[in-house]
Amino acid sequence: MQRSKIEATFRYLLLSFVAFTALVPAYIMFSGSFKSQGEFLNSPFGLPKSLNFGGYQSAWTDNFPNWLTNSFLIVTGAVVLTEILAALAAWGFARFPFKGRETILGIMVSLMVVPPVVLLIPLFQLGVELTLISTLRLVILIYVGLMLPFSIYMLTNFFKSIPESILESASIDGASSWRTFRSIVLPLSGAPLATLAVVNLLWAWNELLLALVFLQNNEKKTLMVGITGFQSRYSLDIPTVMAGMSIATLPLVIAYLFGQRFFIAGLTAGSTKGE
Amino acid sequence: MKLASSKSVAADVHIRQRPTLAGRSSREALFWIAPAALVILFIFGYSVVSVLIQSFRYDGDWVGFENFAIVITDPLFLTALKHNGLLLLAVPVLIVLAFTLAITLFETRAGMRFYRSAIFLPYVLPIPVVAVVFGQIYQLHGALNIFLKSVGLDSLAKDWLGDPQIALGTMSSVIIWKEVGFGVILMLAHIISLPNETYEAARIDGAGFWRTHLSITRPAILNTIIFYGVIEAITMVSWVFNYVYVMSNGLGGPGNATMVSELYIYRSAFQNKAPELAAAAAVFLFIATLVLMIAFFRIQRRSIAGTFNR
Structure with missing residues (x-):
């Protein structure tokens, strides 16, 4: 009894220390965005003495609203397109046995780990030739391409788990495969589709490398590219930097708080096959 | 009939x-x-x-392996590769940390949800944001050194990102901080899904915390541990651009202390305007990732076969 009490105390000490370490940077960012430069430098850990919105005001100038809009447009476009294409393809893989299906799926899975920097050079050169640099279209297309392998893989696994009997009763009723897909499969797939959307949203919102290369025009940048440049521009005004960071983080934190279940389901989906 | x-x-x-x-x-x-x-x-x-x-080309001409020869003898590329290799040392740290936290969370009832959310939060935050905020924390007069001085550990205060000797280590601490939550979630999800009987024998024997988890939990979730290890190994080799780019202002400095292969490729292609060399370096990186991946599938297939035979 005694031993288990000591153990429990150790457990809580460890968890509290780790949770503290995990949360402190976010706290420094949010609290820092309301401080003055001097206050931030002298007491980074203290609560702001008064709420100073100057940082938000200067962060919200010039192209910031543009960047935010671009991020929203790119993320929405890419996530929706990926969802549609991946669902169609996954149904093809899950429902119709054909020669080489396993091999193709295997290659698909392996594409998930191709470093994006490998794709960068040829796609950039092509983008220049087609004058698509600094257009949201090209970035959306590239994001869709990069998100598809995992998305197809995840949905295929889910579709395969739908009981055969449900699908067979539909085909006996004479429903075409399109109708089976639309009126039976999709309604059953709410949770995995939501999970996928959340995971892809997280990835696309946070992506930096491709956005940096393909969106060079200042008005066309995404939020991540924009705030990366913030640091050097406002190096003498840290509250402004922190305010910019806070705005960029907020949509994610909200998504996280409400959709934590989906985040967790999505991130564990890749590891649980074959068990 | x-x-x-x-x-x-x-x-x-x-x-x-x-x-x-x-x-x-x-x-x-x-x-x-x-x-x-x-x-x-x-x-x-x-x-x-x-x-x-x-x-294999230069200026539209076929040049054989020349680009590869130039890249592989470029000290900067070798430095970058070495740094990717050093970052791989963070993988065992991540595995041990994530496993410890996952079993600790598993044994915890009250407040488990809060701790889990807190530990997972860093994984959700955008890397550019994380890198900028840590850049401030690790300044010479930044939050970490202020904290160390206030508790009397002045001797530990360092120029965390400015000293080439430790800059890469500082960088990997940020990567560990962000990535560990992913491992915790993966492993915890697997532990929770284990059948209840798994732990019964250990409970009857009165085995302690560490013995129970090292001899029962560890082998039971080995698949997940390996999966996580490989994902993180791939991260260290080919997905660290964001951290390095933001924390060193796109330079890989101080000096070349945080130069990694992705940044080398990026700079060859877009700053030095040598896309052929960048392409050759990219092929090297691609091969390195392929090797990791094949190792992964070998191990995974074996462990899946293992689960079926049991």
């Missing part, structure tokens, strides 16, 4: 239908898969082939 014949007729029909059914089925599959396949072929197929071709 009647029954038998009708059975054989059914089998006959079945056999005769099979080839046509398979043919129809693959044509139908194509119809569903084609749109996604076209996008994937364009993004991956086209790019990988072009990179390969480009890595």
